[in-house]
Amino acid sequence: MHEASITEAMLNLALEYAKGQRISDVYLQVGRMSFVVPECVEFYFEHLSKGSLAEGATLHFETVPLEMTCTDCGRQADLSEWADEQPRAIMIEALARGCQCGSNKLRVTGGTGFHMVSLEVEAESNGKEKENEQ
Numbered sequence: 047m048h049e050a051s052i053t054e055a056m057l058n059l060a061l062e063y064a065k066g067q068r069i070s071d072v073y074l075q076v077g078r079m080s081f082v083v084p085e086c087v088e089f090y091f092e093h094l095s096k097g098s099l100a101e102g103a104t105l106h107f108e109t110v111p112l113e114m115t116c117t118d119c120g121r122q123a124d125l126s127e128w129a130d131e132q133p134r135a136i137m138i139e140a141l142a143r144g145c146q147c148g149s150n151k152l153r154v155t156g157g158t159g160f161h162m163v164s165l166e167v168e169a170e171s172n173g174k175e176k177e178n179e180q
């Protein structure tokens with residue numbers, strides 16, 4: 047399944063970045079056109095991270111809106127008035143209206159990806175060395 051493989055790739059990347067430290071939080075960006083379902087990613091993450099340093103980490107999802115750009119003049123289309131609609135509907139509306147320059151050659155330039163933005167690791171505890179053993 048789609049989410050299973052991307053979750054596995056994301057988990058491997060997170061573990062690589064964490065360099066052996068325990069991961070507490072993972073920050074992700076999900077494009078509205080990426081067709082990634084956060085609930086599915088969470089489900090697979092919980093399953094795949096078991097026994098790893100990412101087990102129990104919290105996933106934070108940020109939704110990236112659809113972005114369309116005119117290929118003739120380079121202007122970014124203002125899609126804000128359709129923000130609540132489905133991406134497909136937004137694309138249809140935007141193409142129907144076209145660009146301010148009169149062109150209707152708009153292409154999707156954002157909101158299609160799934161990215162790991164950052165992650166947080168648990169603070170290294172030096173407690174053992176500082177413990178007073180009397």
Ligand SMILES: [Zn+2]
Binds near residue numbers: 117118119120146
């Ligand atoms: Zn244009």
